[in-house]
Amino acid sequence: MAEPSRAGLPASLAAQVTAFAGRLRQRHGFLIGPGEVRDALRALDLVDVLSRRELRGALRAVLTAGPEQGRTFDLEFNAFFRAADQPPPTLPPLLPETPAPAEPDPDGKEQEQPDREPGDPETRPEPAPSTPQAGSDPGSDLPDGDALQDGQESQDGDEQDAPVMQARVSPNAAPGEALRVDSGDLGSLLRAATGLIRALELGRARRLRPLPRGSKLDARRTLHAAARTAGDAVHLRWLGRPRRAPRFLLVLDGSRSMGRDATLLLRFAQALHLRSRRVEVYAFSTGLTRLTPLIRGAAPGQPLTLPDLGDAWGGGTRIGENLLKLARDERGRVNRDTVVLILSDGLDTGDPALVGRALRDLRRRSAGVVWLSPLAATPGYRPVQRAVAAALPHLDALLPAGGPDDLHALGRRLRAARLTRGAFLAAPSPGP
């Protein structure tokens, strides 16, 4: 299958590609091993390496594994393999010479994000996160050069390129901050997650599957078994409808108003993920971000550390827009086995009509939509927030989530309320 190597390849190209792959692995955590590097080098034999587009396409096909990685790849490729007629990346004037850090701003981000720990070195700015602005196509912002620069300069200038990358990759112009969430109560939250999973019964699947006991004879397997007994169907095999295991879609409001409740619910999302692989987690503030890969990669028992989530954490609240974006863009992740959990206080600055529209769509396609609100745990709570009021007709339950006790009671409350279409709207907790 392999083709003979072409003559005339730039002598240092293999070394450059190896260095580039290492850079993607070290800076952005791409899963690139020796096999991928070997394939990347083999791919060079199959494309015109003097065509920038072909080289980029080949390396992207081999070295990336998802659309998020694709965007990061393009930025790094453009920084690493600069066209000969392109000037090296320039930094904003004075940035490297900034004489001293600015005075701490009392109204700055530290106050906007109360869960961060200012004194903790772990919460210092992280390298460029791999969550660039959606829709941008940085891969096309440089011309298709006919020749590649040697690339050595790029390797030497890694540190110089880094701030440029930071500024281009991050949704925020300024370097973002990591989010560090302590996981001291993980054991307790795991019990709550187990309770929730056990409490949900979604009925039986429609498709028949082989089961030890079932409602229908499995003719194919019975005949197969009969072949071993000279054609006599001694051992009957059955088909039945297995129970539908729930999937979870958690949509977490990470806006300022959620305060510490947001981190509690984030830990709960991590616990739920540890108990079931069928969990998707999103966070939103003014923008929406998928957290599932970050939570999946977190070590259990260790503090949950997330990179700067940009406009998905610690800002204002746009519930309707983000739920609508979720319902539209992540449509495939919601099916009749999916229980949608929206974790929000409902304090919104957006259009509440969008909330109703998004929830109507989500509810139609899911097993049920449950809204968990920290405010609902307060005595005398009434669901009068505009977003909550707009959502109410489309919810299967509105339940309190004011602390660990509410999360422990979640499964019990859902079971008591019987998660069936339109059958319940659980009353908020009367409070302590």
Next chain:
Amino acid sequence: MIPAVQELQAAFQARGYVADDALATALRLVVGLGKPLLLEGPAGVGKTEAAKTLADVLGTRLIRLQCYEGLDAQSALYEWNYARQLLHLRAAELRGEAAGDDDLYGETFLMPRPLLQAIREPRSAVLLIDEIDRADDAFEAFLLELLAEWQITVPELGTLAAVSRPHVILTSNRSRELSDALRRRCLYHWTEYPSRAQELHIVLSRLPGINETLARQVTDAVHALRALPLGKTPGVAETLDWASALVSLHADHLDAESLHATLGAVLKLREDQLLAAPTLQGVAAKAQARG
């Protein structure tokens, strides 16, 4: 002889499929490196069509495995013809002969399913494993062995190595997260909706008799629709269906009447039709003003 990227692109274009540089390069590597390609993207952007076109370009057979929840290895690999086996047993019994395993589990009674067909093809086929995200984790894990070793094990026959390595294309709509193990075994390409110019090119290629003005108006309208928060965003197939419906009504440009009559070809949800009404009125008014 494996076509170069530009030749592949031209061959696709000749068949009405506009493949951008990145997709053409990825397909070139599928053939050249012998690695599977994972094609992801929204529904309706032409992922399945890319595999069909590749088979056509290479002049080889397309073997398609449509994935679904509950798909098991047996259904995808092979099946024994149990009814014939039982008849064979009875006949042997009547003749006073003993039927051994060699008689029962041979080619006569083997019914190959897509995966077995693909590795037994004398000439490399294009194996399309469509919507892998619909299959269960267990089936995905089962595929790993096939995609890595290019061999499968039939308990009664032993291990069967591929006669020729198929060109494998897996598609996914991202309804489920695929494992890192599967991703690492594949090349990867994310497919987006085509640009306006590309989509116009597709329409003109696929529907040679269409009026160019109409094709342009349809393409513009579809792109305006895709900017709306629709429940079901129209794909390229819907664009072609819509244009085809208009051609069949002998329309040479979009107007309010033809748009109303053919709206169901492009918007499949009542809510989407209501949401898009103002946009489409604007499209029709603009088209009439130009006409």
